[in-house]
Amino acid sequence: MTEKPVINFGLEGIYVDESAISKVDGQNGKLWYRGYTIEDLAANSDFEEVSYLLLYGKLPNKTEFEEFNRKLKDRREVPKEVLEVIRQMARTSHPMDVMRTAASMLAMYDKDLNNKDREATIDKVITLISKLSSIAAATGRFREGRDYIPPDKTLGHSANFLYMLTGKKPSKTEEKLIDLMFILHAEHSTNASTFSVLVTASTLADIYAATTTGIGTLKGPLHGGADEAALKMMQAIGHPDNTEKYIEDALEGKQRIMGFGHRVYKVYDPRAKIVRKYLEDQMNNNPTEEVKKLLQIALRAEKLMIEKLGKNKGIWPNIDFFSGPLYRSLGIEGEMFTPIFVASRMSGWGSHVVEYWNNNKLFRPLEFYNGPLDVPYVPLNKR
Numbered sequence: 465m466t467e468k469p470v471i472n473f474g475l476e477g478i479y480v481d482e483s484a485i486s487k488v489d490g491q492n493g494k495l496w497y498r499g500y501t502i503e504d505l506a507a508n509s510d511f512e513e514v515s516y517l518l519l520y521g522k523l524p525n526k527t528e529f530e531e532f533n534r535k536l537k538d539r540r541e542v543p544k545e546v547l548e549v550i551r552q553m554a555r556t557s558h559p560m561d562v563m564r565t566a567a568s569m570l571a572m573y574d575k576d577l578n579n580k581d582r583e584a585t586i587d588k589v590i591t592l593i594s595k596l597s598s599i600a601a602a603t604g605r606f607r608e609g610r611d612y613i614p615p616d617k618t619l620g621h622s623a624n625f626l627y628m629l630t631g632k633k634p635s636k637t638e639e640k641l642i643d644l645m646f647i648l649h650a651e652h653s654t655n656a657s658t659f660s661v662l663v664t665a666s667t668l669a670d671i672y673a674a675t676t677t678g679i680g681t682l683k684g685p686l687h688g689g690a691d692e693a694a695l696k697m698m699q700a701i702g703h704p705d706n707t708e709k710y711i712e713d714a715l716e717g718k719q720r721i722m723g724f725g726h727r728v729y730k731v732y733d734p735r736a737k738i739v740r741k742y743l744e745d746q747m748n749n750n751p752t753e754e755v756k757k758l759l760q761i762a763l764r765a766e767k768l769m770i771e772k773l774g775k776n777k778g779i780w781p782n783i784d785f786f787s788g789p790l791y792r793s794l795g796i797e798g799e800m801f802t803p804i805f806v807a808s809r810m811s812g813w814g815s816h817v818v819e820y821w822n823n824n825k826l827f828r829p830l831e832f833y834n835g836p837l838d839v840p841y842v843p844l845n846k847r
């Protein structure tokens with residue numbers, strides 16, 4: 465019998481790659497994209513610039529930025545066959561299933577599908593960043609039986625997304641809020657979905673295959689799906705005065721509180737801090753009764769969770785916890801949260817693929833076999 469090796473379940477604590485794209489400091493609650501702090505980027509940059517930074521490793525100059533923006537704007541349209549599939553699926557399927565299918569379909573329009581040169585890959589990623597936002601917006605429209613709204617080139621990337629989803633041109637504040645969410649979700653090192661994107665890319669499958677894998681992985685409630693699940697919990701709590709009892713009962717029943725805990729952050733997620741601050745500012749901006757109630761529930765849940773699990777177990781709010789009230793303040797429904805995560809994270813996924821293909825190595829970990837060997841075969845009629 466072979467001796468059982470040390471197994472790091474869930475690859476916890478295992479380095480699988482090296483990267484210059486982002487750094488997550490889980491002990492001190494810090495995050496950098498290409499060396500820039502997330503706080504600095506959230507306050508001063510926009511999603512287009514952040515995407516350029518992630519992909520190319522530097523901030524663009526004016527000409528580079530204009531060229532990059534032009535490509536993003538020119539590619540926003542969703543091909544009509546894809547729109548038709550979105551329309552058919554959107555009424556009955558979860559938007560993440562629609563996104564996954566539509567992303568996969570985009571491969572059929574790429575005449576140079578298997579070109580993996582750096583520039584060709586970056587170009588495909590730009591197409592995906594551009595189109596996944598429109599696909600998410602179209603999915604949201606069709607879900608509610610509404611018409612597709614074509615993109616508007618006068619609007620920036622995130623503002624255009626909100627316009628295509630809601631049909632209303634966003635105010636400056638709304639534009640800042642949606643862009644902030646795009647920036648904060650753009651990249652986060654080798655988490656489950658980025659890792660799965662890289663596993664697919666490492667087989668030298670195409671970027672659309674890798675993206676489709678990433679969307680499938682992001683869907684789960686332990687990863688990207690936690691934002692929708694956290695909102696559902698707040699809605700189930702219903703009234704701020706029910707918060708403490710709901711959380712205590714859930715913990716008593718060994719349930720997980722969505723939007724809390726993280727494999728790497730053992731302190732407050734810096735992205736959650738930023739969302740929380742913007743949300744608090746929104747409270748002075750005449751929010752709807754719904755948003756007011758959600759934020760009160762969120763703040764009471766946060767306080768109790770930190771008392772119970774924060775300091776002693778290192779379980780703190782993550783970005784998904786406060787996202788719900790913020791998205792609701794923009795009129796976005798819960799099922800659309802994770803598709804927005806996809807549309808933003810495409811920048812990070814794509815940047816990782818570009819970097820990984822520089823020095824590709826097939827992912828093939830080991831598994832310790834713990835079953836029997838040499839079992840005698842018994843024919844069907846003798847069993």
Ligand SMILES: CC(C)(COP(=O)(O)OP(=O)(O)OC[C@H]1O[C@@H](n2cnc3c(N)ncnc32)[C@H](O)[C@@H]1OP(=O)(O)O)[C@@H](O)C(=O)NCCC(=O)NCCS
Nearest residue numbers: 685686687690719720721722723724725726727779782784
């Ligand atoms: C993200 C997550 C999967 C990371 O967990 P992990 O590093 O794999 O840690 P584990 O799942 O082993 O959990 C460790 C302990 O903390 C507890 N725990 C972790 N997250 C918890 C949560 N959100 N609520 C309650 N308890 C939690 C576990 O029950 C476990 O307790 P135990 O030691 O008594 O069994 C986990 O924190 C979680 O499920 N969070 C909720 C989903 C979420 O918000 N995901 C988005 C992440 S950005």
